[in-house]
Amino acid sequence: GQQLNQSPQSMFIQEGEDVSMNCTSSSIFNTWLWYKQDPGEGPVLLIALYKAGELTSNGRLTAQFGITRKDSFLNISASIPSDVGIYFCAGRGQGANSKLTFGKGITLSVRP
Amino acid sequence: NAGVTQTPKFRILKIGQSMTLQCTQDMNHNYMYWYRQDPGMGLKLIYYSVGAGITDKGEVPNGYNVSRSTTEDFPLRLELAAPSQTSVYFCASSFQIVAFFGQGTRLTVV
Numbered sequence: 282g283q284q285l286n287q288s289p290q291s292m293f294i295q296e297g298e299d300v301s302m303n304c305t306s307s308s309i310f311n312t313w314l315w316y317k318q319d320p321g322e323g324p325v326l327l328i329a330l331y332k333a334g335e336l337t338s339n340g341r342l343t344a345q346f347g348i349t350r351k352d353s354f355l356n357i358s359a360s361i362p363s364d365v366g367i368y369f370c371a372g373r374g375q376g377a378n379s380k381l382t383f384g385k386g387i388t389l390s391v392r393p
Numbered sequence: 394n395a396g397v398t399q400t401p402k403f404r405i406l407k408i409g410q411s412m413t414l415q416c417t418q419d420m421n422h423n424y425m426y427w428y429r430q431d432p433g434m435g436l437k438l439i440y441y442s443v444g445a446g447i448t449d450k451g452e453v454p455n456g457y458n459v460s461r462s463t464t465e466d467f468p469l470r471l472e473l474a475a476p477s478q479t480s481v482y483f484c485a486s487s488f489q490i491v492a493f494f495g496q497g498t499r500l501t502v503v
Binding site: 290312314316321322323324325326329369371373380381383384385386 | 397426428433434435436438441451483485490491492493494495496497
């Protein structure tokens with residue numbers, strides 16, 4: 282089946298720093314989504330990308346849909362302590378019955 | 394607006410017991426999903442439904458059953474709980490692509 286690769290599993294940054302996360306796949310995806318999961322909560326949608334090359338911002342977050350349609354990245358600028366959590370990428374492949382595939386997530390820690 | 398509601402939030406089961414995890418959504422979404430989340434492993438799809446009366450297996454369906462008698466409800470049934478089913482379970486719903494998640498049920502099988 283389709284797989285999404287997110288690495289590393291954990292990232293540690295200093296408050297105020299920018300951080301970038303990648304998500305890659307061997308398959309083409311038509312939609313890329315980025316979710317954040319706070320401890321003890323369900324994932325919440327951050328950004329949705331629907332078109333190759335699309336660059337979308339949501340406050341301090343910026344995400345891009347790769348031109349090859351096999352990757353996406355998420356940037357967080359000027360990190361703050363509440364940015365801690367698990368960041369998941371998700372993609373939907375081609376075909377009407379294609380389902381969302383999730384990456385394994387990256388746990389972000391922000392040191393004050 | 395409640396969104397996706399899961400009950401219970403926590404549960405401890407003994408090996409061999411059965412239980413039903415409840416999930417309901419009030420957004421009139423046609424698609425509903427059950428995922429399990431294990432540490433460092435992301436979200437694995439257990440079962441999904443494209444509408445009332447229609448269900449299908451995901452990546453890891455063994456040991457689980459589902460039903461979808463209404464648009465709103467999508468319960469997940471564990472018939473014979475096993476320690477390998479210790480996990481956090483998330484229900485989600487979507488109209489098209491974007492999935493909205495419940496807060497999860499943390500299940501421990503001892």
